[in-house]
Amino acid sequence: GIFGMELLLDDPGTRLLQGGLNFGGLIDAGQVGFAGVNVVDNRGGLMVLSLTATGSPSDDANGSLPVRIQILRQVGSETELFAEEVSTLSLSAPVNLTRTVPMGYYVVTVAPEGAGPELVGGPAEGQFFLEMQATNAIFLGGALQGGAVVGGYHAEHPFGGVSGFAGFCISTPHSASVKVLSAPTYGETGAADLRLRLLDAQGQPITAVPTD
Numbered sequence: 001g002i003f004g005m006e007l008l009l010d011d012p013g014t015r016l017l018q019g020g021l022n023f024g025g026l027i028d029a030g031q032v033g034f035a036g037v038n039v040v041d042n043r044g045g046l047m048v049l050s051l052t053a054t055g056s057p058s059d060d061a062n063g064s065l066p067v068r069i070q071i072l073r074q075v076g077s078e079t080e081l082f083a084e085e086v087s088t089l090s091l092s093a094p095v096n097l098t099r100t101v102p103m104g105y106y107v108v109t110v111a112p113e114g115a116g117p118e119l120v121g122g123p124a125e126g127q128f129f130l131e132m133q134a135t136n137a138i139f140l141g142g143a144l145q146g147g148a149v150v151g152g153y154h155a156e157h158p159f160g161g162v163s164g165f166a167g168f169c170i171s172t173p174h175s176a177s178v179k180v181l182s183a184p185t186y187g188e189t190g191a192a193d194l195r196l197r198l199l200d201a202q203g204q205p206i207t208a209v210p211t212d
Contacts, residue, residue, distance in 0.1 A: 001191030002031050003164065004151030004181040009174045017144040017168045020050075020133035025152040025164030026058075027067075027128060030120030030189070032111040033152035035166070036074075037144045039134045040103050046137040051097040051108060055089035055128035058158040065089045065126040066113040069097060074105045082106070086113055089128060100137055108132060124155045147176070154182070154191035163191075169201075180209075 009015040017037075027033045039047050049071065057063045071083040087095045112125040119125060134144055154163040178198070183190030198206045 001154055001183060002151065002186045002189050003154045003191040003194060004149060004185075005164070005166065005196070006147070006149045006177075006179040006181070007166065007168070008147040008177045009170065010177060013172050013174045014170075015146050015174070016170070017148065018171045019169045020131060021144055021148050021150075022129070022131050022167040023148075023150045023165065024055075024129035025127065025162065026124035026155055026157065027110060027112055027126055028120065028122075028124050028153040028155070029112055029115035029117065031153040032109040033128055033130075033164070034107055034109045034150065035130070035132065036105065036107040036149040037132065037134075038105050038146050039101060040145045041136045041143070043136065044103075046100050047103055048135050048137050049099050049101050049106065050133045050135070052131040053087075053089055053095045053097070053110065053128060054091050054093075054130075055110075055126055056091050057126045058124050061091065061159055063090070065128070067126075067128065068111045068113045069095075070109045070111075071097075071099060071101075072107040072109065073101070074107065079107075089126075122155075124153055124158065127157070127159070127161070151181070154194060 023035045055065045057065045066088050069085050073080050073082045083099045110128045115125050150166045152164045183192050196209045
């Protein structure tokens, strides 16, 4: 089923995701993988949003997965398609997508391309891994601010991994708030029986929910 996770860096502090955001997991014919981020720089100017994606179909870790990658910009209550690319992902050949964007809130989605409605639900169509960075087009620096919202498809992983993850780096200490969305938030299509783990840079657990 569908799941989402909201990560917020609490005040006080810079509230910057230094180095961008790494995220990924499973995608289904009926559910994209996604991340929503706030692309900002208090010096102003245009930003360069850079994406690097890899992935594979669920039946072959060495195979190729056709996908549609979209960059959506949210302005008020409106969502506009800012960029779109149909490509083929593999774990051995990264796909790069770079766009110059005005500052604002953006959602990046990854969807399996060519998957018919008969494949909605059930086993995932594939897995993906995506690196996202934002830099100022004029000045050095720039970052993703405030946190991120990520999500995708929760199912048994064909290669023994997790349904979804997000990795980030912060340069100053912060308290953070994490909220997981699943059923009943997303209704009948929402995921159930989720487990959340927060790991440090060495991969050691900081906390887990539920604790058992």
